[in-house]
Amino acid sequence: MDGEELTEQETALYDRQIRVWGADAQRRLSKSHILVCGMKGTVAEFCKNIVLAGVGSLTLMDDRVVTEEAWSANFLIPPDENVYGGKTIAEVCCDSLKDFNPMVRVSVEKGDLSSLDGEFYDKFDVVVVSCCSVTTKKLINEKCRKLSKRVAFYTVDCRDSCGEIFVDLQNHKYSKQKIEETIECQLQYPSFEEAISVPWRALPRKASKLYFALRGVFEEAEGRSPGEISIADLPAVLKLKKELCEANALNASHVTDSLLERLIIGTREFPPVCAVVGGILGQEVIKAISCKGEPLKNFFFFDVMDGKGVVEDVSNPKKESK
Amino acid sequence: MDTIEVSNLNRQFLFRQSHVGQSKAKVARDAVLKFRPQMSITAHHANVKDPKFNVEFFKQFNVVLNGLDNLDARRHVNRLCLAADVPLVESGTTGFLGQVTVHVKGKTECYECQPKPAPKTYPVCTITSTPSKFVHCIVWAKDLLFAKLFGDRNQENDLNVRSSDAASSSDHAEDVFVRRKDEDIDPYGRRIYDHVFGYNIEVASSNEETWKNRNRPKPIYSADVMPENLTEQNGNVAKNCVVDTSSVSAMASLGLKNPQDTWTLLESSRIFLEALKLFFAKREKEIGNLSFDKDDQLAVEFVTAAANIRAASFGISLHSLFEAKGIAGNIVHAVATTNAIIAGLIVIEAIKVLLKDTDKYRMTYCLEHITKKMLLMPVEPYEPNKSCYVCSETPLSLEINTSRSKLRDFVEKIVKAKLGINFPLIMHGSNLLYEVGDDLDEVEVANYAANLEKVLSQLPSPVTNGTMLTVEDLQQELTCNINIKHREEFDEEKEPDGMLLSGWTQAPPAKDDKQSMNDKQSIGNGGDSSNALQTEPADAVKDGEMEEISEPSGKKRKLSEGSKASILDATDGTRNHKEVEKLDDDDDDDVVMFDDLDSMTNKKKRLQ
Numbered sequence A: 001m002d003g004e005e006l007t008e009q010e011t012a013l014y015d016r017q018i019r020v021w022g023a024d025a026q027r028r029l030s031k032s033h034i035l036v037c038g039m040k041g042t043v044a045e046f047c048k049n050i051v052l053a054g055v056g057s058l059t060l061m062d063d064r065v066v067t068e069e070a071w072s073a074n075f076l077i078p079p080d081e082n083v084y085g086g087k088t089i090a091e092v093c094c095d096s097l098k099d100f101n102p103m104v105r106v107s108v109e110k111g112d113l114s115s116l117d118g119e120f121y122d123k124f125d126v127v128v129v130s131c132c133s134v135t136t137k138k139l140i141n142e143k144c145r146k147l148s149k150r151v152a153f154y155t156v157d158c159r160d161s162c163g164e165i166f167v168d169l170q171n172h173k174y175s176k177q178k179i180e181e182t183i184e185c186q187l188q189y190p191s192f193e194e195a196i197s198v199p200w201r202a203l204p205r206k207a208s209k210l211y212f213a214l215r216g217v218f219e220e221a222e223g224r225s226p227g228e229i230s231i232a233d234l235p236a237v238l239k240l241k242k243e244l245c246e247a248n249a250l251n252a253s254h255v256t257d258s259l260l261e262r263l264i265i266g267t268r269e270f271p272p273v274c275a276v277v278g279g280i281l282g283q284e285v286i287k288a289i290s291c292k293g294e295p296l297k298n299f300f301f302f303d304v305m306d307g308k309g310v311v312e313d314v315s316n317p318k319k320e321s322k
Numbered sequence B: 001m002d003t004i005e006v007s008n009l010n011r012q013f014l015f016r017q018s019h020v021g022q023s024k025a026k027v028a029r030d031a032v033l034k035f036r037p038q039m040s041i042t043a044h045h046a047n048v049k050d051p052k053f054n055v056e057f058f059k060q061f062n063v064v065l066n067g068l069d070n071l072d073a074r075r076h077v078n079r080l081c082l083a084a085d086v087p088l089v090e091s092g093t094t095g096f097l098g099q100v101t102v103h104v105k106g107k108t109e110c111y112e113c114q115p116k117p118a119p120k121t122y123p124v125c126t127i128t129s130t131p132s133k134f135v136h137c138i139v140w141a142k143d144l145l146f147a148k149l150f151g152d153r154n155q156e157n158d159l160n161v162r163s164s165d166a167a168s169s170s171d172h173a174e175d176v177f178v179r180r181k182d183e184d185i186d187p188y189g190r191r192i193y194d195h196v197f198g199y200n201i202e203v204a205s206s207n208e209e210t211w212k213n214r215n216r217p218k219p220i221y222s223a224d225v226m227p228e229n230l231t232e233q234n235g236n237v238a239k240n241c242v243v244d245t246s247s248v249s250a251m252a253s254l255g256l257k258n259p260q261d262t263w264t265l266l267e268s269s270r271i272f273l274e275a276l277k278l279f280f281a282k283r284e285k286e287i288g289n290l291s292f293d294k295d296d297q298l299a300v301e302f303v304t305a306a307a308n309i310r311a312a313s314f315g316i317s318l319h320s321l322f323e324a325k326g327i328a329g330n331i332v333h334a335v336a337t338t339n340a341i342i343a344g345l346i347v348i349e350a351i352k353v354l355l356k357d358t359d360k361y362r363m364t365y366c367l368e369h370i371t372k373k374m375l376l377m378p379v380e381p382y383e384p385n386k387s388c389y390v391c392s393e394t395p396l397s398l399e400i401n402t403s404r405s406k407l408r409d410f411v412e413k414i415v416k417a418k419l420g421i422n423f424p425l426i427m428h429g430s431n432l433l434y435e436v437g438d439d440l441d442e443v444e445v446a447n448y449a450a451n452l453e454k455v456l457s458q459l460p461s462p463v464t465n466g467t468m469l470t471v472e473d474l475q476q477e478l479t480c481n482i483n484i485k486h487r488e489e490f491d492e493e494k495e496p497d498g499m500l501l502s503g504w505t506q507a508p509p510a511k512d513d514k515q516s517m518n519d520k521q522s523i524g525n526g527g528d529s530s531n532a533l534q535t536e537p538a539d540a541v542k543d544g545e546m547e548e549i550s551e552p553s554g555k556k557r558k559l560s561e562g563s564k565a566s567i568l569d570a571t572d573g574t575r576n577h578k579e580v581e582k583l584d585d586d587d588d589d590d591v592v593m594f595d596d597l598d599s600m601t602n603k604k605k606r607l608q
Helices: A008-014 A014-032 A041-053 A066-072 A089-100 A134-144 A192-197 A209-221 A229-249 A257-265 A272-291 B022-033 B055-059 B071-082 B123-126 B134-150 B172-178 B184-204 B251-256 B264-280 B297-311 B321-328 B335-355 B405-418 B442-452 B568-571 B597-607
Strands: A033-037 A058-063 A105-108 A126-129 A151-160 A160-168 A171-178 A179-189 A300-303 A308-312 B088-095 B097-103 B121-123 B362-373 B374-379 B398-400 B424-428 B431-433 B469-471 B478-486 B499-502 B520-524
Touching: A008 A014, A008 B424, A014 A272, A014 B055, A033 A041, A041 A058, A041 A089, A041 A151, A041 A272, A041 B335, A089 A105, A126 A134, A126 A272, A126 B405, A134 A151, A134 A160, A134 A179, A134 A192, A134 A272, A151 A272, A160 A171, A160 A192, A160 A209, A179 A308, A192 A300, A209 A229, A209 A257, A229 A257, A257 B478, A272 A300, A272 B335, A272 B374, B055 B071, B071 B088, B088 B335, B097 B134, B097 B335, B123 B134, B134 B264, B134 B297, B134 B321, B184 B297, B251 B264, B251 B297, B297 B321, B335 B362, B398 B405, B405 B424, B405 B442, B405 B499, B431 B442
Parallel strands: A033 A058, A033 A126, A058 A105, A126 A151, B398 B478
Antiparallel strands: A151 A160, A160 A300, A171 A179, A300 A308, A308 B374, B088 B097, B097 B362, B121 B520, B362 B374, B398 B499, B424 B431, B424 B469, B469 B478
C-alpha cells in the first residue's frame, strides 16, 4: 500500500468496521470520491452510509426545491421551513450529512447532469444516479466508460415498496475470502445500455418480474419529469407491457397487472425500503472501492411483498470484448 | 442503560462526537424528534431487566422491537413478551450478516424455541496448561494473570494449577505474585515474567503424560530476551509527566505507535514490563480492584503482551494489539450498511404485526454471499416448539446424584446458567426450598442459605428420584417443571458438573469451535458459566457476545394455518398458499428449503 497510516482519530472511530474489512480497505475508502445525483430517500440513506464509512468526499446534485414529498421519505431534510426554505434538496442534505462525519468532505454541485463532460466525471471513483430518465442514465454511463480511469456506475430507484439497483464496474478485479485463503477474481460488466438491450427471452424464466415491470414503467415515464407518472397512465403502461412482451416473446401474464399498478400508483418511496436498498447500495459501493468481496452483478431487486432481495445477472450470453 | 462511545459512531448515526458519554436512549429520542417532531417518544435510561419493567409495563405495547446486545437480556424480554402476549421482533447483526425474526405467542416459535449458543467457553486445562490457539493465551492473560496481579487477591485463581495434580495454592505460591515491601518495580516485573513464562512452563513441561502427543512449550526467561538493564531502556517512566492516568500507555512510552502492528517477542516483553511498571507507578490505587476493560488502553497492552509471550512459548503465532483487543473484549464487528438493512426489515415486520397480517410474517436473513440468487432471504416463521420449556409447558428432566449434589449446585449450574432464571423461586410441591427477594425476613434468608448447602436428599423436603421440582421466575412469569432422576455416577470429563439436563436441546457448537462446548468445567472469555475463573457476570459483557446469526436451517414446519405440512408440500410449492392478491403467482415463492438430512429426521419426529 502507500504507507499512509490511519490517524488515531480514524482508528478509534472506524474500529468496528476496520474489523470487518481491514485497515487497507479503510484507507482506500478515505481516498475515494463519490458523486450522487437525485436525492430521494434511498439515496439519502446511501449517502448516510458512505459518509459514516469514511469516504474521502461526497458530491451531491439535486437542484429541486424541498417539498413535503421530499422530506416525507428523506430523513436528512428536517420538516421545518425555517431550515429548508430557499434551499435546494442537495443543499439541505449536504448540511445534514456533514454532521455525520466531519472527516468527509460533503459538497453540492449545481447544474444539469447531462451537460457535464467527461472531465467532470473523471474527478470521481463512483457515480450514483437516481430519479432521471433512461436516456440520461445511458448518457452518464457512457461518459464514465469513456474515461481511462475506471469510474464505477450505479443507478438506484425505489417506487412504492420496491427497489432496483444497477451496477456497472466495467472490468473489476477483487479479492475474496474462501475459508482461510484469499482468492483473486475478476468480473466483466455490461454497460447500462447493453444490459437493458439484452433480449428478454435470453433471461432465465424465473428472472425477477420487477426487472421487466420497471423497464416498462421507466419507458413510459421517459421524457417526463420523475414522479409525474400516475394512475392515469396505467392503461398506457399495460398496453406498453403487452407490446414489450410480444416483442420479446415473453408471456404477458408473467408480469402481472397488479404489479404494474402498484408501481405506477406508488410514486412515493416507503422509508424502510429506502433503508434496505440504501444499505445494499452502500455495501456494494464499499466493495467496489475496496476491491474486497464479491460485488453483485448486475441488478438487485427488493420487494416488500415477497421480502426477497434478489440479484439478477442481465448480460449477454456472448462474452463481451473490452 | 448504555452510554455513547466513540466506536458507536461509525453506525449509530443518531449520535455525534459531542454526545459521547451521554445516555443513548435520551440522545436517540432527541435526534429522532428533529426529523419527526410530532412523535411521542419516551426514553428510559435504565436496564430492561429492572423489575419495574414488568408484565404490566409490557402490556402497554402493540409490538416490541429489540436491539439488545446480549443473550441474557433477550431471553428476559422474550419471557416478558410471552407473559404479556405482545409480539416481539428480534434482530441481530455481525459484520455483513444479519437477521430479523418475528415471535408471536401461540403462533410462532418464541425466541428460545431454538436454543441459542451460549458464549464460547474453554476447558480449564487448555487455558492453564495446553493452549493451542491464540484465544487461549488471551483468556490466560486476562482472566488469570491480569486478574491475579491487578484484581481481587482473594479471588480463587488457577494460575498455578498444574495439569497433573489438584490446585496447589500453598502460601509459597501466593507470595510469588505479591510485590514485596521494598522490591523495586524492575526486579519485581522480571520476577513475575520469569515465574509465569519461565518457571511455570518448565514445571508444566516436565509432565510426560501431557506432552506425549503435543509439542512441549519453551520456557522464556527475561534475561534471554532482554539482556540489557531495564532501567536504562524504560527510563521514560520517571520523566513521564502524564497526569491523566487514563492516557497512560506502554506503547506510547516505548514508541510503538501502530495498534495494527504485530509485536515481536522482544517488543511484547518490553511492553509487558513497561505496562506492569506503569500500573504501579501511575495507577497504584486501583491495583487489587481492577477488572479488565477493553477500553482501558494499558490493560489491553498488558494482556496483549502477556498473551503474545505465552503464544511464543507454545508455538502459537503472535497477534497485534488491535486483534488481541477484539478477542479479549469480545468485540463484535459492525458496519452501518448491514444495520440499515436490518433496521428497514425490522420496520417492515413491525408494520405487518401492527396490521395483524399474520400470513405475511417473515424471518429474514441478510446474507454475505448470494445464495439461490438472494442477498435477502425470507423464510416463513415456524410453529412453536412443543418441547420449549419457555413457551410450552413441557417439563424438563434432570439426572443428578441427589445424595452428593447440593441445592447450590442445582441453582448455579442449572437454574441460572442453563435456564437463565436469575431470581428463582424453587418449590417442591407446596414447600419452598429457595427464593430470592427484598421482602424476605432474616429467618427466611437464613433458612434458604442453609438449604443451599444441603445435599438434595437432605433438604427439609427431600428431593430424590422421581421428585418434581418447580422453578419460577416471578418477574418473567415463567414456570418450569423439572423431573429429578437420581444417578450415581457421572463421567468426569463429559459431565464435569455431575448433572445432565434433558428435554432442553443443547444448541450445536459454533462451526469453527473444535473445543467441547459441552464441557462445563470451563472458562469463559468474558466470564460465563459456573467456574471460579469467572471474573464478571455473563450479562456484563457489553460489546459482548456475538449476535447469534444462524443460517436458516429449513428443518421445522412453517407457519401455515391449518396445514398439515409435509416435506413434499414445501418443496413443490403447491401448498394452500391462498389467494394471491398482491402476491405474485410464482410457483417457487416463499419458503426456501435446504438439503439437510438431520433436520429432516428431526422434523419427522416432531410431526408424530
